[in-house]
Amino acid sequence: MCNHERLLDYLYDELPAADRAAFERHLQECPPCRTELAELGGTRLALASWAPPDSELGFRIVRNEAPAPKQARWAFRPAWGLAAAAVLVLAAAAAISNLEVRYDSTGLAVRTGWGRGAAPSSIAERDAQPAAVPVAVSSEDWTERLKLLDARLQQIEQRSNERGVRAATLPEPDDPPARMSDADLLKAVRKIIAESEAKQQRELALRVTQMVRDFDATRAGDLARIEQGLRQIQGLTDAELVRHRDDIYRLWRITQQR
Amino acid sequence: MASTDEELVARSMGGDLDSFNQLVLRWERPIYALAYRVIGREEDARDVAQETFLRAFRALAGFKGQAKFSSWLYRITLNLCRDWIRRERRAPVAQAPDGVDLIELASAAEPSESVEDLVSRRELGRAVAKAMATLPEEQRTAIVLKEYHGLTFQEIADLLDCPLSTVKTRLYQGLSVLRKQLELAGVESIYAPSARKDRGNV
Numbered sequence: 001m002c003n004h005e006r007l008l009d010y011l012y013d014e015l016p017a018a019d020r021a022a023f024e025r026h027l028q029e030c031p032p033c034r035t036e037l038a039e040l041g042g043t044r045l046a047l048a049s050w051a052p053p054d055s056e057l058g059f060r061i062v063r064n065e066a067p068a069p070k071q072a073r074w075a076f077r078p079a080w081g082l083a084a085a086a087v088l089v090l091a092a093a094a095a096i097s098n099l100e101v102r103y104d105s106t107g108l109a110v111r112t113g114w115g116r117g118a119a120p121s122s123i124a125e126r127d128a129q130p131a132a133v134p135v136a137v138s139s140e141d142w143t144e145r146l147k148l149l150d151a152r153l154q155q156i157e158q159r160s161n162e163r164g165v166r167a168a169t170l171p172e173p174d175d176p177p178a179r180m181s182d183a184d185l186l187k188a189v190r191k192i193i194a195e196s197e198a199k200q201q202r203e204l205a206l207r208v209t210q211m212v213r214d215f216d217a218t219r220a221g222d223l224a225r226i227e228q229g230l231r232q233i234q235g236l237t238d239a240e241l242v243r244h245r246d247d248i249y250r251l252w253r254i255t256q257q258r
Numbered sequence: 259m260a261s262t263d264e265e266l267v268a269r270s271m272g273g274d275l276d277s278f279n280q281l282v283l284r285w286e287r288p289i290y291a292l293a294y295r296v297i298g299r300e301e302d303a304r305d306v307a308q309e310t311f312l313r314a315f316r317a318l319a320g321f322k323g324q325a326k327f328s329s330w331l332y333r334i335t336l337n338l339c340r341d342w343i344r345r346e347r348r349a350p351v352a353q354a355p356d357g358v359d360l361i362e363l364a365s366a367a368e369p370s371e372s373v374e375d376l377v378s379r380r381e382l383g384r385a386v387a388k389a390m391a392t393l394p395e396e397q398r399t400a401i402v403l404k405e406y407h408g409l410t411f412q413e414i415a416d417l418l419d420c421p422l423s424t425v426k427t428r429l430y431q432g433l434s435v436l437r438k439q440l441e442l443a444g445v446e447s448i449y450a451p452s453a454r455k456d457r458g459n460v
Contacts, residue, residue: 046386
């Protein structure tokens with residue numbers, strides 16, 4: 001067997017005319033090359049009988065004019081996750097500072113709870129404020145009130161102690177009513193504080209319950225919206241499929257006519 | 259008069275989608291046939307063909323006309339076929355599904371061809387598909403590009419990024435293996451040397 005490259009060139013008619021004549025002369029003198037050529041020719045004939053199945057094609061590139069629905073599905077997730085995280089953080093904060101937190105479709109609402117429905121102590125009454133105030137202002141307010149109350153209590157206790165000591169050593173006829181009055185005041189204040197604390201604890205429990213309820217309602221609403229969105233996407237995809245099928249069918253018809 | 263590929267490509271690059279779809283219509287069948295003969299599965303070959311046109315459309319700005327548009331398409335198709343073979347980690351399916359190629363052959367048959375000839379052609383087609391499936395991918399690709407797409411040796415070498423002599427070696431080795439396989443299958447006798455007068459290229 002000689003050079004197979006030249007044989008292939010001859011077989012596929014890619015040999016320049018000048019070389020072709022020379023190769024044909026060679027074939028006359030070379031039986032192995034003649035046999036090889038005949039066999040390769042037979043194989044090529046066999047190859048011609050292999051056809052791919054007649055598949056329906058009709059591809060067409062179309063401009064995608066409405067890519068929005070696919071993204072919309074993902075747009076829900078970060079917003080939902082953020083809202084859930086925010087509610088959790090605020091719930092923890094509310095447990096500490098007695099805040100009322102509400103998250104709904106209108107947004108996030110934060111309200112302080114101390115001013116509302118607090119026990120009618122003299123200080124609370126004096127400083128009663130409308131309920132909806134920013135958190136920072138409210139906590140300053142509260143610290144100030146705490147300090148005032150603390151100072152007042154210390155004052156009262158100091159005076160009571162002084163008088164108590166004096167009464168033990170130097171009982172004076174004018175003192176008893178005044179001493180009684182101070183002790184009563186102290187007792188009353190403590191009672192008021194205790195009542196206020198109890199009430200605020202109850203309110204805290206109530207607000208946490210309400211917050212959980214609000215949270216659940218909002219979540220249910222969001223889930224319904226997500227579900228509705230998904231249904232819309234499904235509808236759009238189906239419509240697009242039908243359109244594509246129609247296009248392909250039309251194209252196929254055109255090719256058939258041709 | 260129909261536009262040339264180059265004219266349609268130029269118009270497509272200018273944003274004319276219809277021109278690109280004319281190219282799709284013109285080339286979808288050869289591209290599908292190439293994919294089918296390389297990977298051997300109708301469904302997957304159709305997917306490969308579709309993906310070829312999508313990729314070509316997206317990369318149209320990068321087509322500088324250094325090669326023929328068809329060669330560029332062939333290159334995309336062959337890359338996708340290679341990906342498919344790698345992904346499936348297997349040789350192509352040995353033969354076409356029953357009944358499908360009979361319809362194809364009936365429409366391709368010469369008017370004078372008898373039913374017996376048709377049947378033996380169908381059987382021969384199956385035997386060829388089976389034998390082709392046993393070849394290494396690069397030999398099969400060289401044979402497909404030469405036999406069914408009529409590319410010159412130089413065009414195949416450019417397309418496959420290999421020397422001219424490598425293409426010829428792959429083709430020669432592939433054809434030699436095919437001949438032996440077909441002899442083993444007992445179909446070589448159908449094409450006795452006397453019947454070679456109707457030798458065709460497709």
